[in-house]
Amino acid sequence: ETGVTQTPRHLVMGMTNKKSLKCEQHLGHNAMYWYKQSAKKPLELMFVYSLEERVENNSVPSRFSPECPNSSHLFLHLHTLQPEDSALYLCASSQTYNEQFFGPGTRLTVL
Amino acid sequence: AQKVTQAQTEISVVEKEDVTLDCVYETRDTTYYLFWYKQPPSGELVFLIRRNSFDEQNEISGRYSWNFQKSTSSFNFTITASQVVDSAVYFCALITGSARQLTFGSGTQLTVLP
Numbered sequence: 376e377t378g379v380t381q382t383p384r385h386l387v388m389g390m391t392n393k394k395s396l397k398c399e400q401h402l403g404h405n406a407m408y409w410y411k412q413s414a415k416k417p418l419e420l421m422f423v424y425s426l427e428e429r430v431e432n433n434s435v436p437s438r439f440s441p442e443c444p445n446s447s448h449l450f451l452h453l454h455t456l457q458p459e460d461s462a463l464y465l466c467a468s469s470q471t472y473n474e475q476f477f478g479p480g481t482r483l484t485v486l
Numbered sequence: 487a488q489k490v491t492q493a494q495t496e497i498s499v500v501e502k503e504d505v506t507l508d509c510v511y512e513t514r515d516t517t518y519y520l521f522w523y524k525q526p527p528s529g530e531l532v533f534l535i536r537r538n539s540f541d542e543q544n545e546i547s548g549r550y551s552w553n554f555q556k557s558t559s560s561f562n563f564t565i566t567a568s569q570v571v572d573s574a575v576y577f578c579a580l581i582t583g584s585a586r587q588l589t590f591g592s593g594t595q596l597t598v599l600p
Contacts, residue, residue, distance in 0.1 A: 408587075417592045418577070431587065463529055474521055475588060477531040 377401055381466050381478035388456065389486050396451040396481050398466030407449040408475065409441060410465040418465070424449060425471065456485045488513045490580050492591035499568050500599050507563045507594045509578030515539075518582040520554065520561045525575040525593070537561060568598045 379400045388394050400407060409421040423431035424443040438460075440452040449466055461484045467475040489512040499505045511520065522534040535545065537554050545552045549566045565572055578591040 418590045420587060423587060465529075465531065467531075473519075474533050474536045476533060477523075479528065479530040482529070 379466060379468055379476050379478035381464075381481050383481060384479060385482045385484075387484045387486065388453070390456060390458070392456075393452070393454040395453065396464055396466075396483075398449040398451075398478055400447055400449075400466075400468035400476070400478075402468055402476060404468040404470050404476075405446060406469050406471055407443060407446075408467040408469075409449065409451050410467065411462050412465060412480075413462040422451075453483075456483075458485050461485045488515075488518075488580050488582055488589040490578050490589050490591035492576075492578055492594050494594045495592070496595040496597070498597045498599065501570060502567050504564060504566050505568050505596065505598075507565075507576050507578075507596065509561045509563065509591060511559050511561065511578070511580045513580060513582050515582035518580060521579040521581070521588070522552065522561075522563050523577045523579065525577065527574070531577065534563075565596075568596075570598050570600055572596060573598045 382397045386394060406425045408423050411419045411421055420433050421435045422441045427443050427446055438455050442450040463480045463482050465480045466478040469475040491510045494508055497505060518539045520537045523531045524534055525531050535552055542554050542556055551564045553562045561578060573596060575593045575595050577593045579588045581588050
C-alpha cells in the first residue's frame, strides 16, 4: 500500500451502533488529520494529531472519539451518531506545515 | 486569522476552452504556503501544487498554470485546453506558521462539457 488508505470506504450505521473508521499512512509523516465534508459545505477540520498527541479538537461532539496509537495509524470511533453526521470523512497526513496528502475517504450514512 | 475565498462556486466550460479559478487569501503572517487541491467525483483530494510566500514566480505544469500575486493576495489557477477529466471540485488552501493547519476555501465546482 502507498500513500494514505482508509477503511471502510462506505459505512451505513444506525444511530445506536458503534463503529470505527481507520486511517493508515505509509509516507513517514508526523501529523495526521480527520476532516468532515458534508454536501454543499466546506471541509471541516475535526482533529489534528502531531507526533501522536492531539493538538487540535475543533469543538467536535463527544460522539466522535479519535485515537492515534502510533504515527502511522489514526482511528475515529463513532457512537450514537445522528443523521446529520452523514458525510464523507477524510483522513490526511503531512510533515508539519507541508502539503497534506489525503486518503480516499469513508462515505458514512447514519440511518 | 486566516481566510481563503473562492468566489466562484460553479464554473461550466466546453472542452478545449481555457478556464481560470480564482483564489484570494487573507493573512497577517509574512511566511505562509498556498496550495491547490483537486477533488474528483471519487472523493479523494489530490494535491496539485504548493507555493511559499517568498516565491512569486509563476508555475506551469503541462496544461496547468498558477499565478501568484502578493500585491492582490491572489493565487489563481488556470487550466488550458480543458478536458472532461478536469471536471472536479478545486480547493485553494493556506497554511501559516502561526496557524499550523490548512485553511481551505469553499471550493469551485468545475464542469467541462464534451
